[in-house]
Amino acid sequence: MSPSLLPEEPTATEADPVPSPHAPAGSTVPADPPELAADHIRQWHQSDGELIDLLRLARTLGPVSRLQLGPKSTVLLTDPAGIQHVLALNPDRYQKRSHRARALLGDGVLTAGGEHWKRQRRLLQSYFTGQGIRRFTSAMHDAARHVATQWSHSADSGQARDITADMRFYALDVIWRALTGHGATADTRRILSALDVILTALPVLPPPDGHQPDLGGHLTTIHHIVDAAIAEARGTATPPGGPALLHSLIRAADEQSWPDNLIRDEVMTLLVAGQETTANTLVWLYVLLGQCPDERTRALRAGPAGSADRNRAFQALISETLRLYPVAWLLPRHATEDDIVAGHQVRPGTTILACPYLTHRDPALWPEPERFLPRRFTTGHDRPTQPGAYYPFGLGPRACLGAQFALREAITLLEYLLPAYTATPDAAPADAAFGITISPATAVRATITRLAQPLSTVDR
Numbered sequence: 001m002s003p004s005l006l007p008e009e010p011t012a013t014e015a016d017p018v019p020s021p022h023a024p025a026g027s028t029v030p031a032d033p034p035e036l037a038a039d040h041i042r043q044w045h046q047s048d049g050e051l052i053d054l055l056r057l058a059r060t061l062g063p064v065s066r067l068q069l070g071p072k073s074t075v076l077l078t079d080p081a082g083i084q085h086v087l088a089l090n091p092d093r094y095q096k097r098s099h100r101a102r103a104l105l106g107d108g109v110l111t112a113g114g115e116h117w118k119r120q121r122r123l124l125q126s127y128f129t130g131q132g133i134r135r136f137t138s139a140m141h142d143a144a145r146h147v148a149t150q151w152s153h154s155a156d157s158g159q160a161r162d163i164t165a166d167m168r169f170y171a172l173d174v175i176w177r178a179l180t181g182h183g184a185t186a187d188t189r190r191i192l193s194a195l196d197v198i199l200t201a202l203p204v205l206p207p208p209d210g211h212q213p214d215l216g217g218h219l220t221t222i223h224h225i226v227d228a229a230i231a232e233a234r235g236t237a238t239p240p241g242g243p244a245l246l247h248s249l250i251r252a253a254d255e256q257s258w259p260d261n262l263i264r265d266e267v268m269t270l271l272v273a274g275q276e277t278t279a280n281t282l283v284w285l286y287v288l289l290g291q292c293p294d295e296r297t298r299a300l301r302a303g304p305a306g307s308a309d310r311n312r313a314f315q316a317l318i319s320e321t322l323r324l325y326p327v328a329w330l331l332p333r334h335a336t337e338d339d340i341v342a343g344h345q346v347r348p349g350t351t352i353l354a355c356p357y358l359t360h361r362d363p364a365l366w367p368e369p370e371r372f373l374p375r376r377f378t379t380g381h382d383r384p385t386q387p388g389a390y391y392p393f394g395l396g397p398r399a400c401l402g403a404q405f406a407l408r409e410a411i412t413l414l415e416y417l418l419p420a421y422t423a424t425p426d427a428a429p430a431d432a433a434f435g436i437t438i439s440p441a442t443a444v445r446a447t448i449t450r451l452a453q454p455l456s457t458v459d460r
């Protein structure tokens with residue numbers, strides 16, 4: 001939506017405590033959140049704007065605000081205490097209902113609920129946290145070396161590279177290696193194109209008319225490839241380096257009599273949840289480093305290759321990227337009971353939209369919120385400490401299962417690329433597109449330059 005179409009002064013209603021319809025006569029309860037006037041929503045619909053435009057407008061009413069999106073009463077929440085209350089402390093009252101994702105992911109851990117979700121989560125957690133992720137170290141290094149080799153060729157030829165394509169391939173290659181023990185092939189590249197179409201087609205929120213995009217053919221393409229990988233893993237012995245994730249899933253499925261298709265659902269879940277998120281984070285990091293090249297130098301000077309200091313500095317680059325671009329930018333929940341959130345009344349049936357993108361750019365929480373300042377995460381300055389102020393991986397029991405995996409994966413790639421190459425974007429940074437994830441609206445291309453003597457050995 002162009003800024004000129006945004007109404008100047010959004011109007012709030014019901015800002016003060018009012019008598020509750022459920023409360024005894026004479027008593028008062030907290031007010032409903034201020035509501036965005038229907039006119040603004042109508043204008044937004046007519047302008048064919050992005051959802052983020054409407055949410056930015058609603059946010060001007062306060063960190064808890066209401067907007068009527070179709071038949072659903074929706075509450076936008078950016079307040080840290082409210083976020084903590086909804087996502088971390090009361091997950092039973094604020095349920096995840098992933099109806100749209102279920103068409104894509106079946107009953108995998110991202111979409112399942114109740115006992116079924118608990119069992120799946122417990123199983124996968126052992127592979128994705130603590131020592132568990134060590135089993136994926138060589139998969140990450142092999143995939144990172146592949147990208148470094150490509151960058152080396154481009155540095156020699158002087159031809160610009162499509163960084164978006166590189167990061168998408170890397171993220172898929174890592175998950176595929178983790179799952180199967182093999183690198184991505186021509187077949188798996190077809191997964192990328194199919195995923196791309198599917199994720200672009202999925203609306204961020206369910207459309208009011210309930211219309212679902214037709215994902216049929218693209219979904220079938222991915223299912224065929226995944227089914228073939230499952231069949232192959234069933235027919236082969238455990239690889240010498242220990243079982244790939246797929247072998248472990250098959251074993252669990254056999255031991256626990258999983259229903260048909262659940263292994264495929266889990267594989268689909270890991271591909272969808274882990275591929276685009278990590279890839280876009282790495283693309284945004286390169287966009288930001290293009291604007292602030294000194295941050296690359298600063299991170300490399302933090303310590304020698306492999307040191308804890310350098311690791312911390314690389315992690316800070318990623319954390320600050322995820323502050324500015326929390327790629328999973330909107331976390332919807334369904335309120336099941338009357339409740340009070342950050343001082344406001346919330347009714348059952350309301351959709352709560354927790355929005356890390358808006359919380360992370362709130363000037364009341366983050367000094368100079370639009371600036372890329374990785375040192376926030378090494379020094380602790382310029383960074384709020386209250387829970388719920390920073391949540392790129394969500395919070396509470398439904399927080400990202402792959403957070404440690406994603407960080408390790410991103411740092412591994414940076415260890416290969418940052419000391420050896422600079423990537424200078426060929427064009428001014430593209431606008432952000434707010435789909436299922438936040439991505440640059442157009443592919444990012446950059447010229448790769450090899451450093452004669454990497455900073456890691458020279459500049460200390």
Ligand code: HEM
Nearest residue numbers: 110273274277278281328331392393394398400401402406
């Ligand atoms: C930078 C990369 C990533 C980001 C920013 C990210 C972000 C998130 C967020 C915000 C959620 C919670 C959604 C909600 O509360 O509604 C989530 C859930 C999840 N993520 Fe990630 N993710 C990333 C990478 C990964 C990777 C690499 C994997 C696996 C290989 C993964 C697997 C999952 C799964 C399975 C869930 C669902 C957990 C559950 O519901 O129990 N994610 N992710």
